[in-house]
Amino acid sequence: EITMTQSPATLSVSPGERATLSCRASQSIAGNLAWYQHKPGQAPRLLIYGASTRAPGIPDRFSGSGSGTEFTLTISSLQSEDFAVYYCQQYNNWPPYSFGQGTKLEIK
Amino acid sequence: EVQLVQSGAEVKKPGATVKISCKVSGYTFTDYYMHWVQQAPGKGLEWMGLVDPEDGETIYAEKFQGRVTITADTSTDTAYMELSSLRSEDTAVYYCATDSSGYFDYWGQGTLVTVSS
Numbered sequence: 206e207i208t209m210t211q212s213p214a215t216l217s218v219s220p221g222e223r224a225t226l227s228c229r230a231s232q233s234i235a236g237n238l239a240w241y242q243h244k245p246g247q248a249p250r251l252l253i254y255g256a257s258t259r260a261p262g263i264p265d266r267f268s269g270s271g272s273g274t275e276f277t278l279t280i281s282s283l284q285s286e287d288f289a290v291y292y293c294q295q296y297n298n299w300p301p302y303s304f305g306q307g308t309k310l311e312i313k
Numbered sequence: 314e315v316q317l318v319q320s321g322a323e324v325k326k327p328g329a330t331v332k333i334s335c336k337v338s339g340y341t342f343t344d345y346y347m348h349w350v351q352q353a354p355g356k357g358l359e360w361m362g363l364v365d366p367e368d369g370e371t372i373y374a375e376k377f378q379g380r381v382t383i384t385a386d387t388s389t390d391t392a393y394m395e396l397s398s399l400r401s402e403d404t405a406v407y408y409c410a411t412d413s414s415g416y417f418d419y420w421g422q423g424t425l426v427t428v429s430s
Binding site for chain 1: 326348350357358359360362372373374375408414415416417418419420421422423
């Protein structure tokens, strides 16, 4: 079973600044990684799949990178609507499909 | 437009069984796996299992094996998740989500299940 570890648990960033979120897999998952944004009371929203491909309708300020075991989600210039919890998820070796524990992105 | 519409909130007593539905529209139901994901209060997302609507085959997470049953009704384009022997730790929001290539493209709005005596 693959364990996904996200860091940091909480990230405080000012609007307009860049945010960098990390996700590490316990073994190689190639590029089979997705990122989701989750706001309270809403369904999670797919942002990135294949480690770096933006889902339809996702603004280009969101970008993903990495392969193997180390991955990064970067939000280039934070907007007010970007403050949320972000999860990574691997789909290389399943079952189970495993999520990271999440990074809460909060306003500084 | 793809839509996944889940049934409403449930309150159950410990030991009871809950069954949640997820009705889809906007795509061919049998084309994609349907997954169920749990989010307990203050916790992250946890994958519970999936069903292949085309043939009804299921795969469950070890944690829920024996207590969860996921089914798909192709006559109504609806997926179901049944969780039995409920305990307080099952209090959570449950989401259905489609899978086109391993990642979860579309999600239902979530269903809150509260287990309380």
